[in-house]
Amino acid sequence: MTQSQKRRPQVLGLLLAALLSLAQATPDKAAKFYEDALQRYEKGDLEGATIQLKNTIQQDQKMLAAHLLLGKVLLKNGELKGAEAAFEEALKQGVNRSEVAVPLGQLYLQLGERKKLLDELTLTGMPQSIHVDILTLRGSAYAMQGNMAMASKSFAEAKQQNPNSATPLIAEAPLLLRMGEADKARAMAAKAVELAPSNAAAWYTQGVILHALQDVKGALAAQEKALAINPKQVDSRIAHASLLIGLGREKEAEKDLALLVEQKQEDPRAYYLTGLLASRKGDDAAAKTAFGAAVGLVDALPPEVIAGNEPLLMAGALSHRTLGNAEKAQFYLETLLTSNSKHYSALVLLAGVYIDKRDYNRAAPLLETALRAKPDDPQVMYLMGSLQMARKRYQLASELFEKAVAKSGTSSAVRELGFSQLSLGQDKAGMANLEKAFAAKPGDARAGVQLTMTYLAQGNNAKALQTAQSIISKDPENLTMLNFLGNIKGRTGDKRGAREAFQKILVKDPNFRPAAINLSWLDMEELRFDEARSRLSKMVVGAKDDPDVLFQLGVLELRAKRPAEAMAHLQKSDELQRTDPRAGLLMIELLAGQAQNDKALSTAKALSVKYSNLLAPQLALSRLYMAAGDANNARLTLQAATRIAEFNPAQQVQIGRMNLMAGGIDGAAYNVQKALQAQPNHLDALGLQVEVEARRGDAARVDAALKALSAAHPGSVTALMTAAHVAMSRGQFPAALTGYRAVMAKEPSTANAILITQAQIAGGDIDKALGDLDAWAKKNPKDRNALKALAQVQLQAGKTDAARKSFVQVLALEPNDPATLINYAALLQRLGDPAAVDAAEKAVKFAPGNAEATDNLGWILVQRGNVDAGLRHLREARLRNPNSGDIRFHLAYALAKSGRKVEAKDELAAASTVPNKVRPSAELEKLKKELGL
Structure with missing residues (x-):
């Protein structure tokens, strides 16, 4: 029987008594209900007290004490809006504001209505006896607003009013800790305990501060003292359980959490700790349920309620992160740090969230702050090492991981040290550490996967398969790892084994996307397009908004030479996708291949904005700018790409070469500098350095750079x-x-x-x-x-x-290639073959937005005497690419033939001034003479 079922007869009895008494309501009965409610309240029976108080008010709506007590009961039970209504009714009925001031102030704090508290709760008209409480509440409200100066002032006034009161000390001690004044916080908490040795809240506060100062033994003793005074104090019970978990005394912690369940206390912090204990036992289902309960409670609260409540914010953030809800965890942590920028645990946790999201620029200052606060914290060293790894600063990352290993020795730190050493070229040491981490924790898929891939790269297929199978042996139902094993089999040449592995996964879960996608790759290699299309299409029906399956369908249709179908799938995938630019990049490639350069450029612009922190979209945009003759914008885009690449030498070299193509010699030189700063003898960077000096025209520096390259890599x-x-x-x-x-x-x-x-x-x-x-x-x-x-x-x-025969051979392999068709059409025109028009029209058909194809067709038509038809195409080509001198010359020629001499003269003049000037020719000189230029 549940607790609610056990209470049902008692609650029903109370309700029945209320109904039977309605017809006989008297002040005496109201008084009896009230007294019973008061006793229940004092015993902690908040539900019973609530019912009896409502019975009281039904008997006597003007009983002031009942309204006031109802507000206090509801406040204590967490029914904040109900408590507020009860207090307001008490005031309306005539209760003096001084009687309601303190609990109403506590209510405003819990509701997050700090401004309302400061506006309405003042000392004016209040008796001296509650000045300390009011000033303390005001101090807490200022602190939650982040106004530390006014908070300190209010607390000082409270202490001045009554130097022997522990109340302001209990409230101010945590504030001092937040402000970095640890010694003062410790002393103030000790003073509060000295002044009020029977106050459980004082002992709780001392325990919290001692815990923050890493005095775990003292913190545990303080919380045990608080619980001895008030066994039902939820905050102390949770703090006590947390301390026990940290000490490895998990069975005792479970008893604390069980007591909270018995007391019917639904607290997100308790649910988080319950989930943590369950996950340590390997009970993932129970852990997920507990974390879900924690976030359910926190998420249900109004934002203003949790805004200043650090324990709730941390419980919500921790639970959401464990469940994989990074965005929600980030929101709670950022909310917390807005009011308390020095909250150490929140700083570290938020830095971890940012690193997981690859938001390294936001993670860095948090970790720097944390390192200053605790230079020897292995968790912070580990995260800072992860940050440096992401930024390709492998030496610094390796040093940080070494320190983390020395301090903590955790297998995860050993694993990451191995990764950093591999990145530094220290293969022997890196592999040794990865093997050590994997041996210590065979279920560590991250270490196992890297080991497998490294063995594979070394040609040690047997060991690669053995390691992959070892990962699976620890978690045989893990479909992701089974899929990984299928991939490894495929890479080692066992295509049949790979196919069988993927098919087995799909028998277990027909909707397991990675296996279906991998199986489709195998199908495409074997030209089994219909099978792959059928399988992926069925998956799309079941998950219409799956961008990865849609992307795979796009790739499939491209391989099957169905570009229109491919584009439809890719567009849909790109619209749905938020983290992976592959669909958009493939769209750009497809459009550019069809010579639809305008559409390709607009697509690239949108993609570069959508993925402003990724390199590939920026490079794609820069290439298209260059194709359009817009070198300035190409260089500007490459500047953004340079910032993204940071100290990755291969990427910096790639950007540097593009800079040279766009005329950005200084930009390319900077790319070389960044690459060589990361890796002084980087082969391609040294090669690019020669190219940069050659473009600058300094022969001596070219020779010096070439000498350095040959010396490093003879x-x-x-x-x-x-x-x-x-x-x-x-x-x-x-x-x-x-x-x-x-x-x-x-x-x-x-x-x-x-x-x-x-x-x-x-x-x-x-x-x-x-x-x-x-x-x-x-x-x-x-x-x-x-x-x-x-x-x-x-x-x-x-x-x-001979050229004609070669072009025919090319077109037999690529019948729809616009570039080949353009060149072939030009050749046929040169040979006087009427088929030139057909070839040029095909080029336009397959590249309808391509200015070169359109110009080619227009020019051939004009040369063949069809000036009006040719002029239409040439005007379009000129509008698509006004920076081409050749196009403008062709248009001028056609205009002159049509008798439009003035317009022809303007176009011909422009042909020699645009960025891509017209090429010299006899026809050009003849037209200039004819038009008077």
Whole structure:
């Protein structure tokens, strides 16, 4: 039988007595009900007292004592709004305000109505006997507002009114602790106990302060004294249980929490501690229930009630974080720190929340404050190490983790030390620590996963599989880890085993998204598009708002060469997604591939704002700005990317190369500086340094940078390639060719074959270039880039028939590629082939927003005498890309042909002043002469 069931006969009896007496209401009966209510109140039977007081008021609505006591009972029972109504009714009935002032002030504090308290609760008209209480309440209200100066003043006035009262000391001692005056807080709490040795609140306050000062033994003794005076004091009972848990005396803590249940005390702090104990026992279901009860109580309270209540805010934050509700935990912690910026536990916890969310800029100052307060706290060292790891400052991170390990020796600190050592290239030490952490805690999936991946990278497939299986043996029903095992099997070449693993997961849970997505990757590799589409589509029906499944469908349709369907899925995924930019990036890539540059640019702008702290969207936006000829905005975007990359050398090099493409030489130099600051001998950073100096035109500095690169990485592809590039830029074509051939010998590729070709052409040996590139293309007949390069070189060499054949080969592999169609159409026009129009129209069809494709079609039509049709396309191309001199020249030519000489003259004049000036040609000079320019 539940407690409520046990009380039901008694409560029903009270209600029945009330109903039977209604017809015979008398002051005598009211008095009897009141006396019974008073006795119940004194015994702690708040529900019984409430019912009897309501009975009293039904008998005699004007009994002032009943209204007043009802307010006190409801206040004590946590029914704050009901208590407020009762006190207001008492005042309305004629109770002197001095009788209600103190409990009403306590009520306002609990309701968070601090301004109302300060406005209405003053000393005016109040008897001397309650001045101390009023001043103390005002001090507490000021403190909760963050006005420490006025709080201290109110407490000082209270102490002056009655130096022997413990009340202001009990309220002020925690405030002193918050202000960093620990010694004064300790002394004040001790004084309060001395003045009021029978006051449980005084002992509770002393216990709280001693606990904060890490005097656990003294804190425990103080709370036990408080409970001896008042066994039903909830705050002391919870504090006592918390201390016992910290000491590892969990069985005793359970007894404390059980007593609170017996007393029918539903307190979120107690539920949090109950959840903590359950999780330590491995009872995840009970823990989740308890944490859920804690957040249910806290979340139900009005914001103004919990705003100044630090224990409730911490209970809510801790419980929400344990349940994975980071946003709610963050809200409660930020609320707490708004009124008490020095709350150590809240500082540390909020820093952890920020780190989990990768909000490192907000985590850093919190951790710095915490380190100043407690320089030897291993938890803070651990978090600060995690922060430095995230910022790629691996040496500093490693030092912090080493200190955390020395202080605490926890397996998590050992694990993170291993991660930092791996990042520093200390593979042996890093692996040793990861193995040590995993051995100490075999269920540590984070350590196990990293070990598995490292073994895999080392080619130790057997050990990788063994470690993955070891993780699962500790939690055989963990579908995430079973999915991980399937991935490992796939990576070790066991595709059949991987497929079986994913299928087994989906038998257990048909809606387990990661396994379905991984299975679809296998399907796509084997061109089983229909199976993958069917499976993913069913998942979408069951979860229409799942951005990951929609993204996977988009990838699938791209692989299946269905771009329209792919775009529909990707758009929906991007709309729903909040943390992963992949769908948006793929949309940009798809739009750019279709030459819809305007749409690609607008999509990239939106994505860069949505993911302002991620690198990939900024780089995508910068590339599109460059494609549009907007170098200034490209460089500005790269500045934002540089801040995001911080000390990641690989990312800084990537940004630096893009800076050079956008004309940002100083920006690229800064990228080099940041990269080399993080890793002084970083290969690609040293290579980029040469390129930067070359762009600056300082030959001596180029040679010095090249010397540094070759000394640090002699014989490397990067060193050979960079030296060849320098020789090429200096017109030393034989040396450049030798360098490129050395690179090709080490890393054969189409890109390197093209470099050799360029050096040969520059050296005047175009026939040799054609022969070598043709041989490479024949060796790699499905390499589209090789065929495209061959076609271009053939055009350059005047081998138009050969170029035509090469373009046909490319289009057989990529029939809808706009860039190839544009070049092919231009070639056909050059050959006088009427099919040029069809090819140009196809290019526009597959890239409807592409200015180059539109210009190409318009120019071919004009050259073929269809000026009116061509003019329409050329006007559109000019509007899409007004910075292209060639487009404006083509438009001027068409306008002149149409007799619009004035407009043609304006366009032709602009063609030579826009950023991408018109290329010189005989036709250009002829038109200039015709228009008088």
